[in-house]
Amino acid sequence: MENISYYDFMDRLIRKDRILYKSKLHRSKRKLKKKQKKNKKMDFSKPGVVNRLVDRVLKYNNSQLPDNLETTLNHILKEVFVMPSLSMGILGDPNKFNTAGDGTCMPTNASPYGKKVCNCKLKPGEHCDCPRLFSDLTASWGWDSYNEQYYYGHTFHGFTACDSFYSLPIHIKCVTAERHNSVTGVYALKELVDLYPEINFYSDILTYKTKKKYYVK
Structure with a gap:
């Protein structure tokens, strides 16, 4: 019997995820100075993006799940926890399944300024536009x-x-902080349906705005 260590397992998990092999050098993104309104998400940089995403999902309905670490983790969640719980009857009716989706902030301890690696000679208070070294490649201001x-x-x-x-989780997704929840919701909902062909989803409660619920059938 082959002995598989924790590190072997992690290598198998992350070997397909391209984001882990991207260059860690890029230009820093400055924090916005304009304060947003209370209980309001960040404004869209491209109006109408949600409608275009929905149209694209409907047009390419037979597209496959992305081949990355996140999909692998969701498959593990499905096979080890969700399907056994579903067979025990503690998740609801698989023929009329109701879900709820929401997002939450996840601050990182990584520096938003990066580390200077260029040879530019700067005076105190000066900044150059050269790429800097960042430890968290997908972090951004939200x-x-x-x-x-x-x-x-x-x-x-x-x-x-x-x-x-128990409000048990059935799908997880982590995105950059600058992405609006409604955009993430479109991607995540498509992945959810593709991940569980055994389940007939009836409705989804999207609690992306305070004190409001959106039903999607």
Whole structure:
């Protein structure tokens, strides 16, 4: 029997994820100075992007799940936890399955300024536009509407079985902080449906805005 260590397991998990092999050098993104409104997400840089994404999903409905680490983790979540829980009847009716989706802020401890690696000779207070070394490649500035402040990091998005007494998770997704929740919701919902062909999804409650719920059938 082959002995597989923890490191062998991690190598198998991450070997397909291209983002881990991207260059860590890029230009820094400055924090926005304009303060957003309370309970409001960051404004769209491209109006109408959600409608275009929905049209694209409907047009290319037979597209496959992305081949990355996140998809692998969702497959593990499905096979080890979700499907056994579904067979036990604690997630709801698989023929009329109801889910709820929402996102939450995930600040990172990585520096938003990066590390200077160029040979530019600068005076105190001066800055150059050369690429800098960043330890967190996908982190960006986002707006925390609850605490009314900008944060540097990511947004964690999750779908749960809302008919379950325990609100158990069935799909997870982590994106850069600058992405709007409604954009992430389109991608995540498409992945959710493709991940679970055994389940007939009836409705999805998208709690992306305070005190409001959106039903999508």
